[in-house]
Amino acid sequence: MTETAAIPPLAAASSPSVSIRGLRLAFGAVTVLQDLDLDIAEGEFLVLLGSSGCGKSTLLNCIAGLLEPTDGQIFIKGRNVTWLEPSERGIGMVFQSYALYPQMTVRGNLSFGLRNARVPREEIDRRVARAAEILQIGPLLDRKPGQLSGGQRQRVAIGRALVRDVDVFLFDEPLSNLDAKLRTDLRVELKRLHQSLGNTMIYVTHDQVEAMTLADRIAIMKGGRIMQLGTPDEIYNRPANRYVADFIGSPSMNFLEGQWEGGAFRGKDILLPIPARTGGTARPAILGIRPEHVMTGPLAETAPLRTEVIVDIVEPMGADTLVWGELGGKPFRIRMDGQARVRPGDRLPIGLDPARASLFDARTEERL
Amino acid sequence: MTETAAIPPLAAASSPSVSIRGLRLAFGAVTVLQDLDLDIAEGEFLVLLGSSGCGKSTLLNCIAGLLEPTDGQIFIKGRNVTWLEPSERGIGMVFQSYALYPQMTVRGNLSFGLRNARVPREEIDRRVARAAEILQIGPLLDRKPGQLSGGQRQRVAIGRALVRDVDVFLFDEPLSNLDAKLRTDLRVELKRLHQSLGNTMIYVTHDQVEAMTLADRIAIMKGGRIMQLGTPDEIYNRPANRYVADFIGSPSMNFLEGQWEGGAFRGKDILLPIPARTGGTARPAILGIRPEHVMTGPLAETAPLRTEVIVDIVEPMGADTLVWGELGGKPFRIRMDGQARVRPGDRLPIGLDPARASLFDARTEERL
Amino acid sequence: MAVTDQAAASPVRGASAAPLRRPMRLFRNLSAKIATLPMILTATVIFVGCTGWTVVHSFTSSRLLPRLDFVGLDQYDRLWSTPKWYVAIQNLAVFGVLSLIFSLVIGFVLAALLDRKVRGEDVFRTIFLYPFALSFVVTGLVWQWLLNPELGIQGVVRDLGWTSFTFDPLYNRDLVIYGLLIAALWQGTGLVMCIMLAGLRSVDDEIWKAARVDGIPTWKTYTHVIIPMMRPVFVTALVLIASGIVKVYDLVVAMTQGGPGGASEVPAKYVMDAMFGAQNLGQGFAASTMMLLSVVIILIPWAYLEFGGRRRG
Amino acid sequence: MDGPRGPRPRRILSRGNIMLYGTLIVVAIYYLLPLWVMVMTSLKGMPEIRMGNIFAPPVEITFEPWVKAWAEACTGLNCDGLSRGFWNSVRILVPSVALSIAVASVSGYALSMWRFRGSETFFAILLIGAFIPYQVMLYPIVILLREIGLYGSLWGLVIVHTIFGMPINTLLFRNWFAAIPEELFKAARVDGAGFWGIFLRVLVPMSLPIFTVSAIIQVTGIWNDFLFGVVYTTPANYPMTVQLNNIVNSVQGVKEYNVNMAATLLTGLVPLIVYFASGKLFVRGIAAGAVKG
Amino acid sequence: IDFEVSHWWTSGGEANAVAKIAEAWEATGNTWVDGAIAGSGDTARPIMISRILGGDPMDAFQFNHGRQAEEMIQAGLLLDLTDVAEEQGWRDIVNPPSLLDACTYEGRIYCAPINIHSWQWMWLNNSVYEELGLPVPTNWDEFVDTADEVRAAGKVPLAMGGQSWQSQGAFSVMAVALAGRDAWMAVYGDKNAEVAAGPEFARVFEAAAAARELSRGSNVQDWNQATNMVITGEAAAQIMGDWAQGEFAMAGMVAGEDYTCLPGLGVNALISTGGDAFYFPRQDDPEVTAAQKQFAAMLLSPEVQVSFNLAKGSLPVRGDVDLAAANDCMRKGLEILAQGNTIPDGNMLLTPDTTQQLNDLISEFWATDMSAADAQARFAEIIASAD
């Protein structure tokens, strides 16, 4: 599989914070995770991204110790924790539904785990105060969760992991229940928190904006396997296969079917010379090009390949404008500047840049 | 209030499809809608946008006849429908939770309203077939809602309004329950549907991307009042007040506090000459500038005002990069190209263009 | 209302149709009002009306037949000077408190056990629930028999060799109320368990996970987190149990007929005895008015909290 | 990396599991004991009962007590056992359950979706009514039924059952309907369905669990009722429980425990079957009707 | 005509007796609709009363005659049978006349008495005493004297069911026997609280306290289970009304040989003349009224009296019928009756309310360690407040 080869030097260099070896998990006959290997470096922010049901939460729960793997091992800081209780693994977890204890005050929520572990009173107070300061929830300490807004609740949930002074933070879609604006704000706060704490964080989401903005590395999952593991830039600009290419980016990548003819891609009405990344013979291939990498206006003139798109729908989005058109009989999306003035029915001249295109084998769907 | 003045010529020209006069609605002591006047032109796509609890759904429910207004009248196609039953108003409605009848097949769901209205069998079949074709749900007609995906369900829900041949379509956050990808797709389909049907559509959302891309005009609501009514372009580029400016755009507009000195804005470390839009004396003012209108790189050199921002957080989002920095002691957001390479701690030179900035009175928060 | 003004001022073109008048308030949702008529009638005529009738007659000297010859508070004087009444309310208090506590505790524990992903959950659940299908008469009969010193458990254990074993709650004045309790719990805890189980199932899975990550032991998660969260469930169960307790009558009659020596009298039986045995309706009504009063005193604040406090958003 | 490797050794009989299942089985035995005793006793002859241990299974199985209970035991002068009462009970049960569920479901529906001024007040009164001992209402209802001319008829009894089943059932239905998304209700109104249309065509078909729960509660309550059945009807309509009472409470020398037990089991059979058959649906309905709201 | 009769005679002997009436009734061409409710009067009474209140009454119903029906008569709900009674000469044939008095309210007759039941009996198992080599006691004192030996043999001297009416009945029997007729009448008839608190009754309460000790160990509820203890020899004796001998008869025991009966505890051979009677709710249909009167007349006919009472084990209400088949104990009863040594039944003298209070008191007394003096004080209170 790809991911073994794809473990970047980053992880190999420093000693990994979390290591997963040959993890397999089945619910009865259904295998949800398959032969998973993964190394997460100390202080890394890893995002698990994938569509619903691909096994992200399951993997996270295995790391947390909330699910027992059918096979394989999990190491945290070099210690085999596969059969330890969640509370003994040095992890903290934040859930989508916040999972606050509704009958306790914020302070109670934060300190419950510590009190249970018989941490001395002053120590508890100290840690709660520190977490409250970091998360700016000091004034809320004596409220109950029911009296908090969604964003405040999620902060408390993060605080609950924070006070426990854990090595690894696990997040399961922590922002999904919040509205757009709050999501943006909390996202930034999380990023800032990571920068200041430097803990290892593993973060599950199916929102790619979150993944792209937060991650040091992203693991794209599908059907219990990791399809690609890499930095956001790698994932975005050099997707390892068609699935990843299609999954990342909104609106998603345009795909053109055609033929790879050693040095050039030939599709319907199109011939695009592409510097050979892989040798090999001619074969059916798919060219992928992101809507924002399509050149329009004066730039289009200078592109290696020029053609025209018939505009179908125009979506002005303020900062930019989405144009939905048709190329070679297939829908084709273009992202233009917010100032662009295009109307449905227009013939829009466009240019394609081979340097910013991806090419996939039509059969294996792997990147060429 | 602003909105009266803001009714653009469009509505006045053609006879309005929906007119609202002096609408007021109170739940007990709480007034949720206040003295609302609104005209919606025939065939217009109007989006009601606002934060949660601002009264969008309440307004839509009043138009649908699901809530009885405390005061005021509603006209649809010139007919006073204020006290008519929902089914007699010539409206169709689509809900966030789809609200399909779970025990009926798709066909049953589509035809329920028609059967209630005792439409002849053949006519029902004809209309269902047409709706199924338009929405591409033909193969699903004999399934139950439980067997459909979210997107398919929402299509059926739209079909339910479609078969009834109504004058006005009402949508209450129809896409909120769908995942990001599906949301984008259905958004485009809705737009296409509107283009081909030409019905009046009133659409509630709190997602600004939806609002910007779908609307002919947007009504921004706050606390039961309309803050601004205008085309997406107007709303985005010439927000009527600070609330609207702040609400629209993600990440939101940067605001700089300072002084309007007749022809120029003076803030902390900043002096920006702005062509006088309003006369009047010097007064405290707020300058608003959108993150994507901040010029960086070579462009920044040419801007009327040049300064520097200390980079705090960088969020690469693929197509573009968000930079969170500090200017004049306040957070400042900049949206840059996806290729931009900036690191936290950098001093980033930026430029501001007065033509793309908004200026607000600091007291009234109205646009100057 | 400025209907006409508004319409006249309206710039709407082609608004030829005269504005409709606002419909009468009374006729809005007429179907709903008609449909709830049976409920309204039951509430007013039966529950309020009959209760009022009873209260009024508790101030009379009605004997076999209801009569309106008022005697003031005589019936209440008599009631509160009757030792049997004291025994009855004392029994009800003991029985009520114990059966509340035990029903809730046992019901919850059983539900919690079943909630631990038990194999054969359906079988266990059915076993715990089936007694609820049986009437108190049947329950009383069976338990009367099981608790019979000669035939039942005591007899069997003695036959096995422990001749000094004594378990005859129904024939012991001090224990009889516990004998009733055993049968009542057998009959009623299944439903409580069902409600609790439903409540446990509605607890967000992530709460459990959060508690495990926090290192909270299971029992402590129940006591500190889950049980406080299940307040509405407990309230529902409480109401169901309590309404049964106030009315407990059949069981007593079937098992002990108030014996031995009136040691298991309960208020409902007092009422029945007064009304039909003693043919002293007034006295029965006075006793039932007292029962009603205590119910109302307990219930009104609760009803206010449950239904006055939160409305459907 | 250190620590153990390979899959974790699994123990099915862990201490926790033994505790868990042990407790459950012990409790299950407590719950089953009476049933066991009833069944066993009903299959024994009288001599065996007098001699032996009530928990012991019969040495010689006899179905005579069942036959006797069903067809021969005497009630006053009629010696046809429970059989006659059985059909009376059915005749009482069917309309009573139907009417009470119909009334309660419609009320619950109106209370949750078509509130009007005062509706909650009536409902609160209804709920308090659930706490009133039946006995208090006995005479006033007799007088009421007399006034509307239904006293002594089957319909009088049906009405009484409906009235006393109303509080709990209305509560269940109200909570159930309140949990149904309001948008569904709105959609149906936009589709032109009225009060009854929404109820019958949209809500009823999706409310099987709560109807099951309500039906079970009513079947149990009405089937097991003795007092109303005997107070508000004439002997021609006496339910099975009256026969049961007569068989069990007629003292003829030694109590015929086996016949009593057989009669008891026969009487309890209908609600028991309903319970055993409805299984999960009951829990689901309870979850929706009792826990929320 | 369909004629519905409510009653609570459901045990073997009782049902058998009712069947005799039903047979006779059906022989007249009418139909008997049986409305039996088992249990006791407490179960059946609310049913009967609500039927009558509800305006859909049965045609006839069984009641212990006495003051229970007074109010229904006052309310005009019951049929006046005076014309039937006069026609049939009930005044002359009913013996003792007090039975008819109990049916009479303000000079009119409202019920048809059907049998005489007396409470004043003590039943002893001869074989128990034979085994111990003791003579069978012939009165209460002898019984008490021998009780210790019976107890020592592991038997219960006095069987007593747990229901309150049984202990109250037994107490009343002891009161008649030990306090004497005059004192008993003063208390139960005239509600004389002084006598109730006086020395005669003090003796009764002490005796009752002794009897309480003697009855320890009889863990049964129903009266016939207690009787069964005597029959099987588990217990030596029981104080119970004459209906108990049906049980002895059913067990194949012979009066005088296997068991002994002591009327009035062998002290005061008085018997109370309680019994059952039928009442007839007033109905509009003249045909029904005619049938009711026909039924009433039939109840007192000699044939029905004989067949019914033989089956039931009770005494007939008319002195002019011949009970050839009567056994030893019944004969004793008939003799006492003939001598006129009767007292009215408690039900005729006391309101049900008072009876209920007495039941409660005595059963509590019986089941606890309440002292005789305390019990007597409360007894006197109840009598004082009785009307």
Ligand SMILES: Nc1ncnc2c1ncn2[C@@H]1O[C@H](COP(=O)(O)OP(=O)(O)OP(=O)(O)O)[C@@H](O)[C@H]1O
């Ligand atoms: N307890 C379980 N028993 C059986 N299958 C399960 C169980 N839990 C999860 N699954 C299955 O495992 C798969 C992965 O589930 P998981 O919750 O990890 O998905 P996910 O990636 O987190 O999805 P989402 O984005 O919807 O949260 C799903 O197909 C799910 O149906």
Ligand SMILES: Nc1ncnc2c1ncn2[C@@H]1O[C@H](COP(=O)(O)OP(=O)(O)OP(=O)(O)O)[C@@H](O)[C@H]1O
């Ligand atoms: N039945 C009601 N009784 C009382 N207040 C209500 C009721 N329904 C809505 N409200 C209040 O009216 C206000 C507007 O509600 P509305 O549902 O119209 O908001 P919205 O703009 O649609 O919000 P959202 O985006 O969350 O759907 C809210 O403050 C809400 O609390």
Ligand SMILES: [Mg+2]
């Ligand atoms: Mg998940």
Ligand SMILES: [Mg+2]
């Ligand atoms: Mg809304």
